Amino acid sequence: MALSPRLEMRQSQSLVMTPQLQQAIKLLQLSNLDLSAYVEQQLTENPLLQRGEDGEAEGDRAAPEADVATLGADALVAPDAPMASEADSPLDASYDDVFAEGNDMGSLPASASRGSLPDDGDGLEGTLSAAIGLKEHLLEQLQATKVGLDERFIIAALIEGVDDAGYLNESLEDVAERLGVELEAVEDALWVLHGFDPTGVGARSLAECLRLQCAAANRLDPAMAAMLDNLELVARRDVKRLGEVCGVDAEDIHDMIAELRRLNPKPGLAFEHDLSPPAVPDVLVRRAADGSWVVELNAEVLPRVLIDRRYLARVSAQVGPGGRARADKAYVSDCLSQATWLVKALDQRARTILKVATELVRRQQPFLEQGVRHLRPLNLKAIAEETSLHESTVSRVTANKTMATPRGVFDLKYFFTAAIASADGGEAHSAEAVRDRIKHLIDDEPPGAILSDDAIVALLKDEGVTIARRTVAKYRESLRIPSSVERRRLKAMSA
Template sequence: MATKLSQSLNQSQQLVMTPQLQQAIKLLTLSHLEMTDVIAKEMVENPMLEEVSHGEGDYKLDKLENQSKEAKADDFKEEAMMSSGDDIDWQKYVDSYNSTTYEPNMATPSLSPDDMPNYENMVSKGASLAEHLEWQLRMEDLNDVEIDFAIEIIGNINDDGYLSCKFDELIETSNLEREECLGMLELVQRLDPVGCGAQDLVDCLLAQARIAEERSPLLEKLIRFHLTNLKNRDYKKITADTGVAEEQIIETAKLLHNFHPKPGRLVGGGETHYVTPDVYVVEIGGEFVVQVNDDGVPRLRISKMYQDMLNQAESLQNKEAKEFVEEKLKSALWLIKSINKRQRTIDQVAKSIVKKQQQFFKKGPKHLKPMVLKDVANELGVHESTVSRATSNKYMHTPIGMFELKYFFNAGIGGDKGGVDAVGEVVKLKIKELVDNENPKKPLSDQKIADLLSQEEMKVARRTVAKYRESLGILSSSKRKVK
């Protein structure tokens, strides 16, 4: 049976993700520190790029495009660049960009030192938990065998401060007697922070209770046998078992508030993560002004030396050399253009956020209004994905603190049937406030909290209250009740 072959033409549109467009999108998603790293790397690899010193006034920032346009594929056309090098008037092309640089945005007032974040509050990386414990261990009067076993214990302590293996397994690897091994374990548990090397919560709390200035047999008994009852606030059951008055049990249990269930967390051995704001918001004359962070972003232009080489392009007889120069020029121009596009987009998004959240900046988180990506996208005339990329991993330094840009985007809840739209973060704050002020003997149930919120025109379902309560780490009403 013969097979029939046919030809047909189909017309369709699709977005071609050129390397330049991918670079622009990547720059938009990067944080401030990541972007400066990328620029520094490009400047090393691309000889066409040159940083403009602050004293040079001949190279000012040219506006490449209308600031209200989105970074679409049309903004990154390559018709001229994709044609053959012989067809391009490189001198004319470079001259059109000879003042194309990226320089800090001077449209808004400079920030005073008081408006900048306090970098003195940033903590540098300290010793790890194991290093901290071993340093103290070396000051004890121990022989080599004892030190080796104690270091073995420390090496098996996790970040929370607990042994990550069974203690009997460590004893089997040692030449010490069992009692001597237990003595080394007790020694490690007495090191700062106290309680590290415990096998469970009871062991950890007992180690901390033993070093108290005045040891309390009742407290140690509560730790050994009644932690669950203390958690459920079932003081009557503890009274029946111990014969101690309920008031004394409550007072003794308060001592546990000074103990640390995860003592290892008291030593900051983890990597320190620094957050650099991408946007500053300062209040000037009663108005909130937005300024994109340009600190550390160099002013870029095309190298004058390579411009001279392009002026004499005909003299470049080596085809590979000519292609290299043309490729680096194209890459440099796109980087400069992409940086400008990134900073303008972030600036526009931040201004839109500030415009919609005036009450938040004036009165605090309780006045955060519902806002979604689509709201900002519609105002700026861009796609939601552009707003999403512009707010990803970006932080805003404000007069009331540092906030991730994503923080401001929350869908409204509780607005059905005449209720008022509220942001989830606002509802959480209200739930916490209600729980903090409740009668401990008659704690509020999730349904009761939902009813109280509805009185403030926040119509929230009981299951929504339960979800937010759990995210806040608040126990259920039955477990909060003081019996």
């Protein structure tokens, strides 16, 4: 067959991702701080944009009027303004649509906007000091700690209660009541926190802070423990009385006091503070008087941007004839186009966040009502199917967003947990609920009948949970529970 050049016409369909659509999608995953920085940049560069204030009606709003949804016992009462579906949503696209080969979201074309979104990893945080604050330092250690999701929730709540000096200001009883967990679980979580750097963090008193540091230095002998129990005598420099209490002579007392002076009574002050404004939740969840759950967007973090129509009319009227007039008109048209896009993109972003958050609350009502142990198994696909969005859109919406609930402030990502199949074909079990059940089985085992991993598998199967022995071992290790052999040895020694 001879080869020769020829012309052919083909017809095909494809999704074209315009630069503005790419930016609109990226707006979804920005935190409220990064979004605020981007909007401020747009306000500076686009003369047709102005900041909207509450009650201001001039121009086009960037935040939706209907930013509240109410979740009852059986049904969802949607806001007055309809939510955009996947078919008409300019923000919804699959991962491949956005991150196709040769399409780098980190370097959008200059024509996408007069301003540019902050690159991943180089947003507002890029302007901050390289040093991090105490809570950020503790949260980084929490991420590297192998604990269950329920215990991770509790430790995160304790970290939020740590002040700048490193002390825990909230009582363990209050934390247990707020999170709906047992006091023992909070005490176990505090024990984990006490192992974090800096030594002494999470202490509830000066004596406990110094005790933790002495224990870490292997200097918590009976004499030092007695001195820490009588710090008021140290403050009064009552060496004679301290010698009687500690059972040592005056020279040893002076040496012990010198050791205490070398410790850090406020370990948290070694870290930077106020590096960034306090985190403000994106979504607020509260219980209504009739028992339903109200989900609303936090107005404090909703950018309110308007198109200044009066200024637009005045500028348009001043454009005269000639070659320069064409350039002026093109500039005004470009500014109007970008301003209109920003108003619509921010509006759609807010509606999409509310839509996803409302479905999350509906799925996780048992957690809101009964506590962390009642988290249901959930994945991105379930939320995507219910909200008519793509999974990648749901992933972007839940990234860098927080929700304030009566049980505390949580990242939206925290509400997604793995599922374990039911033995009788019923509803799947949350992995965290199964992990908690394993912990209780081991806690309740008698000294003479230590449960092996195989025995735990059999007990869980009787309760309708299908789980492999290696999974039980993995969950047990994540709970920092020793094997049956080690537990048998430990209980024999303590008997």
